[in-house]
Amino acid sequence: MSLSALLGIELPLIQAPMAGVQDHRLAAAVSNSGALGSLPCAMLDAAGLRRELTALTEKTCKPFNLNFFCHTPPAPQTQQEAAWREALGPYYAELGIDPASIATGPGRQPFSAELADLLDEFRPAVVSFHFGLPEAALLARVKACGAKVLSSATTVEEALWLEAHGADAIIAQGLEAGGHRGHFLDMDLSRQLGTFALLPQLVQAVSVPVIAAGGIADAAGVRAAMALGAAGVQIGTAYLCCDEASTSAVHRAALHSPAAQHTALTNLFSGRPARGIVNRLMRELGPITPLAPAFPLATSAIAPLRSAAESQGSGDFSPLWAGQNASGCKAIGASELTRELAQGFSH
Structure with missing residues (x-):
């Protein structure tokens, strides 16, 4: 099955969720364009997520992605x-x-049962995770609401783990990508690969669709990723200066x-x-x-x-x-x- 068919979208293109620089407006604009808009949820509590989801569903009836972190909160030292x-x-x-x-x-909360309650109500087409996947009971709730599940892999080992634990598609996050690394099995940064080194290895290793992410900024980059076997692409940085992004003036100036x-x-x-x-x-x-x-x-x-x-x-x-x-x-x-x-x- 193609990525477009799996996720119910026209274009196999995902706008990367980017906490702190976007809200529902960017996600809705991308979804309405036939790609998959994403809403970053890691900095939202349940009330904030409800507000954003209400606004998002008022702006689009197309599929969208909700992104959560699933880290284990550390004890303060x-x-x-x-x-x-x-x-x-x-x-x-x-x-x-x-x-x-x-x-x-x-400042950032992991995916929880309280947030899963909102998925039951709003029934997003896609839910994605960073830093692995949530515990089995929570993941089962996500799947029960009908959502397809994505997560980021930065090594072959992580991709195999994600496939074995229920991911419907895997994001190959290359070293070029902006924002947080999605690594979760091994914290050794020397094991992190560039997108076009990582991508073909993941395509060969797993049977689920693989989405290329990191360093792709234009149509030529999209073509290159697809030529290496990607089922689709995820792009973040290029959207940072769009009209609908909430990127600060300081951040926009730095990007330019x-x-x-x-x-x-x-x-x-x-x-x-x-x-x-x-x-x-x-x-x-x-x-x-x-x-x-x-x-x-x-x-x-x-x-x-x-x-x-x-x-x-x-x-x-x-x-x-x-x-x-x-x-x-x-x-x-x-x-x-x-x-x-x-x-x-x-x-």
Whole structure:
């Protein structure tokens, strides 16, 4: 079965879910264009998800994807949190922030029974996960509501695991991709492969459809992925500057600047490796540091720095998520970009 038939869409193209830079508006625009729009849900509680789903279903009757994280929340480590805030101390002083005023908290929640209740009500066509799959009972609830299940793999071993545990299709997330790495079986970054090295290996290893993600920014990239056996493509960075995205002015400016040519994996902003445009914090602390608390506990200490700097027009402390190829970022409507990308399927 083709990916389009499996997911009920016209184009085998998925807009990558991108928490913090989009809401239902981008997802609806992409879905209405015949591709699969995605709504990132990891930063939403049940009430927030209900609001977004209500708005999304008012804007489209086409299939859409809901994306959740399924990490295991870590226990807070008081000593590590203190060391992390001490490392950030000079920046707090520079921006006039009192460290004692900063709340602690995870910022991102894993998929839960409470969120599964909303799936029963709204019955999305597709549900995707990052960092593996949820426990069997929760996954069974997702499937019972009629949704097809996708998840990201960054190695052959992860793809085989996902297929064995019930994924209907697998996203081959190459090292070029922006945002959080989806790895979950092995945290060794040296095992992460580029999209066009990973993709054909996954296609050979599993029998479910494989979706290429990472570094694909235009129709030519779409054609290349399909030539290597992809059943479809997932594209995120190219949508960041679309009219319907909620990407900040600071982030948009960075994407359109020479700085976008230099991205790196960093754990500074969340505690887990994610690809973003290199900025001051990444240069001065190093993109990867053992000081950062475990995902997602690093976020709370960074948040006030980000807010203060962005109010001054600076992205020095912002997670400027982006893949290695930002050349497709355009300030156009998402439907127009989707049509341009779809040309890669017609040749």
